[in-house]
Amino acid sequence: MTRSVRSVHLRFLSFVCAMATTSGSPFAYHVFLSFRGEDTRKTFTDHLYTALVQAGFQTFRDDDSIERGKYLNLELPKAIEQSRISIVVLSENYASSTWCLDELVTILECNRTHGNDVLPVFHDVEPSEVRKREGSFEKAFERYENEVEEEDDHERRMELAKRVVGWKAALRQVAALTGMVLKNQADGHESKFIKKIVNVVGDKVKRTELSVAPHLIGIDLRAGNINSWLRDESNDVGIVAICGIGGIGKTTIAKYLYNLNFERFEGSSFLASVREVSEQPDGLVRLQRQLLSDILKGKKEKIYNADQGIVRIKEALRCRKVLVVLDDVDQVDQLDAVLGMPDWLYSGSKIIITTRRKQLLKASEVDTVHEVARMHRTESLELFSWYAFGQDHPIEGYMDYSKRVVHYCDGLPLALQVLGSSLSGKSIDVWESALEKLEAIPEGEILKKLKISYDSLQDDHDKNLYLDIACFFVGKDKDWTITILDGCGFFTKIGIHNLIDRCLLRVGQRDNKLWMPHLIQDMGREIVRLESTKEPGKRSRLWQKEAFNVLREKTVRIIYLMSTSMVLVGICLN
Template sequence: MEKHKQRMEEETNEEKRNELALKIELWKKSLNQVADLKGKDAKGRKESELIEEVVIDIQRRLRNAMPHLIGVDDEIKLISSGLKIESHHSAEIITVSGASGIGKTSLAKYVFQLHSSQFHKVSFIEGINERCDEKCDGLLDLQKQLLEDISNKILLHATDALEYTSKIENVLASKKIKVKPKHKKVILNGLNESESLELLCIHAFKNHKPKEGYKEVSVKLIKYCEGNPLALKILGRSLQRKDIRDWEACIKMLEKEPRSRINKALKISFDAFLFEDDKELFKHIACFFVGNDRDVTEIILNACDIETRSGIKILIDRGLVSVTGDNRLMMRQSVQEMDKGSLLGLALDTRMLDKKKSCGSFELNTESFNQMDNLMLLQLNYLRLNGPFENLPEELRWLCMHGSPLESIHLDLPMENLVVLDMSYSKMEFFNPQPPAKSQKHLVGSCSKDKPLLGSLKILDLSFCDHLLSLGGFLELPALERLIVRGCKSLFELSESVGHCVELVLIDLSYCHMLRMLPKSIGKLKKVKTLLDGCYVDESQIKTGNMNSSDSLLTLPQKAVYEFVPQNLQHSSSS
């Protein structure tokens, strides 16, 4: 504190000096608050009572930290009354409806946070449409999440939606919970003028009232948002720290659109108030990565020279993108449907074309890609490719082929620049990329015998490949960070060569029921965490194997976690 005080006294700029003085005063107050903190006296008290008291205090603080929703007090009371049921053996369905961006999800999340502490088991699932559309068995993931949230025990992996539905019904029946056929309907309408003005000001000025000199433009602007909270939020955040001229220019653009003013408001906040790099990031997330893991998305787009670290934060701050509790990127449909312009990728998902046809029955000739040299992102879900794979663009960074009929990886596929390969739900039987003999060198294009076939690959996802038997060829994947083979029910072999992937941080082998042994070389990996939920790997092999890294972790069924003990400490640890 003395150093900061000295710095303040030496500062000649009056404005900076005042800022430093204010900071020092805030620090003093904070330090005094910390000094006055008192713990709870546990002497002579039951531990359970003390824990309950701490939990109640934390819940109170969390409720106080909840965001304030504007204009929906009556709706909150109505929904809350439905949760105060006469008997805990019954439950009602409450449907919230309204236009896109009107606040349905925000209302549901608020009520959930408000009352979740009153129930022993709770579950909140959002982005259902996006997550179901993302992959063929997306519904299974949602049902699994619900089942794990409401059940008291570890549940076996189910292979289809009907099986999960049966398990969910059994859990509800065991708790004697019945869902009534009658349900309440809550219809959300737009905010009135005063509510709209307050919401706009919160996001534009971080205040409940307009900044001095901005009241007139604020009142004009809210008329074009038609009481839509999403439009008010995004437009308000876009106009933060903008002068009056920017506000007036925004109003003039809205005046030119007598129809679809809400969509125009969203479009203006995108076109006028984002840098080009952020626009590029937004467009590619909207087209390819809604519902996807944020970390994986960042790896892919960084490889395409699209800045993500600060860009995603900016999009979140503007209200254009949100991140769920399990780290998935989400986007409102009305925002997602804005004009995208040019992109670095192509996405084809035949499930959206004709649901009567079976997955993989659509065909595409690889010659279609001959003129797409700059393509970096390619999604070809449930599609059969005809022709040589060398026709695919060499600049590919992300290749997603869910439901592919391929039984093994084609060596003429351009793989040198790939950072993510996702072939979940495919017919793959063996994954063992090996460089061909010299006489066959022409088959791999630019790949030489000294250069790994998949030298840039960081993520390999072969989840739910029911026919996959073995995994190998890891010498060709030196940069691999994540190996994901969840739910490969026929997998029985993982090659020892996996030990050469020194950058591995995750190996997910959950629900690979036929896998009995793990390669000892996993113990050489310093960063890796291995997930084995639903597997039957011999625990004695794990405890006494040749494991040289104390950082390696295994997560086994029954939520057990085994930490690999270094060889030189194995004998002493047994005591």
Template sequence: MECSRTIGQVVLPVFYDVDPSEVRHQTGEFGNAFQNLLKGIAKMEHKWLLEEKKDESPLSQRLELRWRPALHEAASLAGFVVLNSKNENEVIEDLVKNITRLLDKTDLFVANNPVGIESRVRDMIPLLDIQQSNDVLLLGMWGMGGIGKTTVAKAIYNEIGCNFECRSFLANIREVWDQNAGQVNLQEQLLFDICKEKTIKIQNIESGNIIVRDRLCNKKVLLVLDDVNTLDQLNTLCGSREWFGSGSRIIITTRDMHLLRGNRVDQVYKMKEMDGSESIELFSWHAFKKSSPKEDFLGISQNVVEYSGGLPLALEVLGSYLFERRVTEWECVLEKLKRIPNDQVQKKLKISYDGLNDDIEKEIFLDIACFFIGMDRNDVIHILNGCELYPEIGISVLVERSLVTVDERNRIGMHDLLRDMGREIIREKSPKDPEERSRLWFNQDVIDVLSEQTGTKVVEGLALKLPRDNAKCFSTKAFKKMKRLRLLQLAGVKLDGNFQYLSRNLRWLSWNAFPLTCIPADFYQENLVCIELENSNVKVVWKDSQKMENLKILNLSHSHHLTQSPDFSKMPNLEKLVLKDCRKLSEVSPS
């Protein structure tokens, strides 16, 4: 029993024609036999001590002090009870089969450098309630791609596997599911892991469901379903709690929170990104083969870690890529990453984007990645509703798929690497010709397109934010061919010319430090849903009132020259008005 406690040896007590409770408490026939054994040892010991003339504490007493708690501990373990057996051969075969299965606990490889894994395992194990509950419990692990769900699940599988009669880790379910006969193969793999029988052949999913249920319903099972992305997968491999024996635990890793809703699981563990110290250590193991950076690389290593945003995948990939490279090469890589993400990281993260239900959800994701990070969720919904993109459900799906976050202030967020992934999807459609991309956000690309007036009807969104001391002026003719432009965000920019060249399809106009004293009359605005003119020079919004039936948001905050508000009767659907710090505002429309 001491070896079990100190080095983890497996103890399998066999109670042959004896009740475990008699062994635990040393009562009944077993207790009598045990007492007689101690008396026999004491008698032999007494005779030997007299002959040798030694004065020592009796061995029988020392043995009794050790044996009684050891017997109590051993009899408290789940073992094999054989009572009134008439066929010892069957008993022996059954024992051999069960022991072979129990000892077949090959651990999974977790990681060469398991940084941060132990703390996450400690956080999760209490959620599984292994010792206290005999119910069948399901635990969901949710998080974005590359955050380490599979790695932590493997570590938990290794840590607690010995507490179960049998176990199975079904890896890469999303990938295997779409392969030829992949669904049946997963069911067969599950049955082999649990039953250790290679002869089980499944004809179809429906018959497989019945076989899995019948074979597992009396077994205490640990099952990990890794990278699940559809309900069909859950229904095929984990149809209901009744499929599993008492005390079973099922762990599901997924990028999609929707799969874990509706009481499908008992607990959800949200994977957290690595903190600063964990990030630098993991990166260093891959970049330097030690736990901290070389002295000459301290600063630039921190830059790479900041870029990675606590994502283990990025830290490992970039660290391995930069191993044994010179500082100048590191600097070049970092500069390139500002424009083009690492290919391995891009492919892993893009899986979530490719798995979205339709093009509309993808459009919403790309709009957010380019323009709406940090904005109020309700404002974004208004704008995207104006674009007929059904954002209420779309944004909810993106949050469930770990692609977008909404914080306690209702602000939309996105991991920097997911943002870069979305922007790269747009860039790679036309790597050399930015005017042929659907969205433009990189300052130099936008400046080139506006300066050379090469914009096309492909462009749907454009953002150019410059510092005030470096403001630039462009001709409105640069927008002439951008007929499908929906989203326009400017700062530190002046436009010269006829505003009728701006798209009639604009839904969102955000122009910080708007330089004019009013919005030009020749600017078509009827489709605008949101106008944001913070820090503007406007004195009046419009000289001649305009009918703005679609306008939901008007933000004129910090417009220090504004003297009067617009006529609100012309904006029947206005829901949000911001006039903060408009110091000269003296006249507000009574409407």
């Protein structure tokens, strides 16, 4: 690289770090490794890199983290900016590389402007040698200063002189930082020294946990058994399915369990919104790439189709104990494409699936199906109060209204959060009006989440069966209902089975009656209401008050038409 190009490179590096303060881009790597390749690439740095990766840290080094064909001077500053911490391996010939010195300037600039951490590691050199530029460092700078004097072009000479001054300042600065010195630690044994470095990095860089909603009321009770299963030290490969209706807290439980346990595994990945992503163009391939990137600590794999992705995933997972969470899975083919067959997973690996379908997997393929229980009244009131009042109980004068909302929400955390937030800070009059509206028209944001289960039903047969049960048969005997609906042309037994699978319906074990959560039943009736909001007579189904009103209106209309006709007949006769 020519000096002029290096100058452009240096200015570009500084520009990127300056932009980092405003870009707000997330960290892509935990660690960036800066080192003199001729000194340590195949020895110390290679061992350090391997140890960091095995410890679960996404680590960048220039020989395998940059795709072929990419320009180093464009990719390296980006990698430095997106790394939580840079480890600078200062070895005997580090200063003989102008590339390393430019890189060091950039690392320290990002530390100053963006707060990226820096850990100097002194490999067979002392901090004083670096700070005072003694030994090999002195020889390297004698050569640079001679180059300045020998440069004939005035502009280039001034530019190089400025760079040399910057390199000297960077070495003084990095030598003054708290670092690790091989000669002074672990009796000079590199393996022990590397372990200490990894521990220091672990303290500085905590692998990012997933964001979980606050106020996890009752989470330990609902997640306890699965947590014990995750911490089981047996070598059995296991799969657990967490199922339930939308908004019941499946994803929250999965995130909570992931955060508690991902560091116990050699690799981990949380694939969010599998159903939604898989429906997008190349969605399955995107999920495969994310899974591989997570397991391989940020290493990017080129995947062009789902079949190729399965082969790569099999290669990556068959030799690692991993924790994988697939959130919101709706079809078996999504599992097959993203994860493949579980029988080739490495011993001790654990898979968690969240789904609205109870029987997504065969009984032989899953350890247990955990159906998320609704929140109890006391839990519901506490969760609602946090969102409505910012404390664990209602404020004075709002207890009765709060209990009415809790009853309406029927133990669904999503409903409690949405309604608590919407009613927060409102007057009693607004609360009364909101409750009256809820009894007539369910809250739209909640129904939008719940309606996913309805939309995912296989065909119109099951959708119509759901609507009929929601409107007419909740609380009725299952066998009696089957007799009635079979007579109406339904295949009721298989339809009820499909509704139970989607967590839209339950059958009482003791009384054999059909049961739906209030919001699920309200959703069905709201779907019917929206068929014609102004003219109930045009809806496909009517029940109770609506049916009476329509019949009364039609009766009045018939009487009116008959009386009008009689008057006209009389006029004609006269």
